[in-house]
Amino acid sequence: MKIMGKTLTSILIFFITSNLMAQVGIGTTTPQDDLDVNGQMLIQSSLRWGKLQTVNDKDENFRLLTRVTNSNPVGEITVLNVDSLTVAPINVVNYEFNNIKLDNLTKVNLQYDANKYIVAISNFRYIGDPIKKVQAGTEKSIGAFVSRVYVENNKWHLEIRNRFLDLETNAPNGIIYRATLIVYDKSYFRHLPVIVTDLDGRNSGTASSIPPL
Amino acid sequence: MRKIYLYSTIVFLQSISLMAQVGINNPNPSATLDVNGSVLVQKNLFLENPQAFSIIRGSKLLIQKTNDQIVQYDIDKSKYGPINYVQFVFRNTNTNGLQDYDTKISANDYLVTVQGFYFLIAGTNNTNVTIKSTQHDDNIDGFQMYAYIHPEKGTWHVRGFVNNSTFRNDNQNTAIDLYMNLIIYRNGFIAKPLNDITVNMEDSETKTAPLPPGF
Numbered sequence: 307m308k309i310m311g312k313t314l315t316s317i318l319i320f321f322i323t324s325n326l327m328a329q330v331g332i333g334t335t336t337p338q339d340d341l342d343v344n345g346q347m348l349i350q351s352s353l354r355w356g357k358l359q360t361v362n363d364k365d366e367n368f369r370l371l372t373r374v375t376n377s378n379p380v381g382e383i384t385v386l387n388v389d390s391l392t393v394a395p396i397n398v399v400n401y402e403f404n405n406i407k408l409d410n411l412t413k414v415n416l417q418y419d420a421n422k423y424i425v426a427i428s429n430f431r432y433i434g435d436p437i438k439k440v441q442a443g444t445e446k447s448i449g450a451f452v453s454r455v456y457v458e459n460n461k462w463h464l465e466i467r468n469r470f471l472d473l474e475t476n477a478p479n480g481i482i483y484r485a486t487l488i489v490y491d492k493s494y495f496r497h498l499p500v501i502v503t504d505l506d507g508r509n510s511g512t513a514s515s516i517p518p519l
Numbered sequence: 520m521r522k523i524y525l526y527s528t529i530v531f532l533q534s535i536s537l538m539a540q541v542g543i544n545n546p547n548p549s550a551t552l553d554v555n556g557s558v559l560v561q562k563n564l565f566l567e568n569p570q571a572f573s574i575i576r577g578s579k580l581l582i583q584k585t586n587d588q589i590v591q592y593d594i595d596k597s598k599y600g601p602i603n604y605v606q607f608v609f610r611n612t613n614t615n616g617l618q619d620y621d622t623k624i625s626a627n628d629y630l631v632t633v634q635g636f637y638f639l640i641a642g643t644n645n646t647n648v649t650i651k652s653t654q655h656d657d658n659i660d661g662f663q664m665y666a667y668i669h670p671e672k673g674t675w676h677v678r679g680f681v682n683n684s685t686f687r688n689d690n691q692n693t694a695i696d697l698y699m700n701l702i703i704y705r706n707g708f709i710a711k712p713l714n715d716i717t718v719n720m721e722d723s724e725t726k727t728a729p730l731p732p733g734f
Contacts (some may be wrong), residue, residue, distance in 0.1 A: 330543050340556025341543050346563040353566055354550070359590045361582060361597045366628075370709060371581040371589065373566055381566040385583050388711040392733025396602070396710035398630045399731060402717045412724035418734060428632035428702070432661020432682065439657045448659045464728075471659070481661070486632050488702075489734070494709065 348379055395494040400429075403466070403483045408473040409437055411466040411483060416455070418462040424490040424497050425455045425462040434481035437471050447471065453485070599629075601710070603703040607677065611641045614692040616680025622666075624675040628706055631666040631675040635700035640688050648695060651687045660684045664699065677701070 331337030333344035361368065369385035388394035403411055418425050430453050439446040449471035455464050466483050473481060503514040542548030545555035572578055579591040594600045609617050624631055638648055652658035660682040669676045679699055685692045704710035713731045720726050 328544065334561075337559075339559035341554045341558045342561070343559065344561045346565065347560045348565045348567060350567045351551070352568075352570060358581075359588070360579075360593045361584075361590050363596060363598045365584055365590075366598060367707060368582040368584045368590075368592075370592075371583055373569065377565070379565045379567060381569065383564045383566060386709070388707055388709065391711075394709060394711040396704055397713050397731070398632070398704065398710060399713045400715040401728070402715070403720055404717065405722055406720045407722050407724045410724040411720070414718065414720075414725065415727040417727060417730040423734070426634070428634045429665035429667075430633075431663040431665050433663070434661070434682075436652060436654070436658035436660040436682065439659055446657065451659075451661075467724075468659070484665070486665075488632060 393491060395491050397489040397491075399487050399489065401485050401487055406481055406483070408475070408477075409467050409481050410472070411464060413458075414464040416462045416464055416487070418489055420457040420460045420462055422492055423462065424492060424495050426488040426490070427453060427455050427464070427485050428488060429484070429486035430466075431484040432481065433484065434479045435473060435477040437468050437473050440471055453483075455487070599705050599708075601705055601708045603705070605701050605703065607699045607701060609679070609697040609699070611694050612638075612679075612697045614685040614687075614694055616686065616695075617678055617697055618680060620677050621669065621672065622675045622677060622701075624703065626668040626673050626675055629675065630704040630706055630710055630712055631677075632702050632704075633664050633666050633677060633679070633699055634702045636664045636679060636698060638686065638695040638697045641694040641696050643696075645688070647688055648693065649687045650681045650684045652684050654683050658683070666701065 329337040329340055329342065331342045331344065334342055369387060372384055372386045374380075374382040374384055386395075403414070416425065437449065439448055441447075447470065449468040451468045453466040455462055457463070464485075464487075466485075498517045498519075501513060501515055501517065503511055505511045540548040540550065541552050543552075543554045543556065545553050579593060581589055582592045583589050607620075607622075609620070622631065639645055640648055650660070652660050662681050664679045666675050666677045668674070677699060679697050686695045687693060706712070716729060716731070718726060718728045
């Protein structure tokens, strides 16, 4: 059997050495490349590229390649075209919240599944009337303003409000919040476990553990 | 004679010899098919059983260029990363904050987000800066630190200020050095924008926001 293989190689060598510029076509009589497969190619074992070129600083709008694990046959190589995906690895969404009760977004269920996504908040805007300071003993309190995303019941939620003070009920304009949420797909972004460090009253410290990267 | 018609020969020989190795431009093939040159696959390519690689460092992502050539991605050589971080430092910014700044970053190509900020008294490392309303001493005004697309210019602008307020030090208005941390995603590589979502809270503190389609 091996002999037959060698014979084939010899045949190929013969053709190729008779013409240094030889090209081989499969399914085509007019190959455009050293090997031109006019059709599908299935590699059952490994694929190695000896000299793969590298992107250069003029290249733009290239696409990431991915391997599909549920194609038939398995392992189809496809480009990741985020424009045609409903969910990209990173999704950027502008939100506006209006007709708010005073200043309080206490709990907005964003509905993103925490098993699938990581959500981050950016571009935060507080638009509208100020909250008034209130007397707290001999001083005036500014309360504590919070804007955060958090997970509850496996869904991402949003809280934006002054937790201790409220907008006055007669505030003329009210408040609108805007923010850009970044929704990362966990197929590409890892949600690492929480790192808890007890500072025991001090104002500096050292990590109790390093993220397992 | 540049073109060789080997289609039937290869099929014939391969079918009777399962262990055969074939070389193209290569008399000593070192794999089942060893092409000493470039390969054009005109339709689908399937890798049935690639090895898994569990270490991110030492590997490169594969990308397809607009001319269909497959190359390796190298963030040190590419014009951009999939995700890019840049710190903008706005020195000696007016006591009213940064009202408008054109980053000149293309809104077609990138998504820009302000993910952090801080400020110091201009030209110092002094953190002793407070916020004071210009309207009333009892007002606690809201921050706005954000990037937006300028509708006419088509570029990303950033703004960073506190509504109707000035930055103060020792009961005097002060200029500040404003530090803003921007994360810039390349549009169309691994990131994309979705449609804006407006949530009418209907005068309630809790609500379920609509989910974008497909999530």
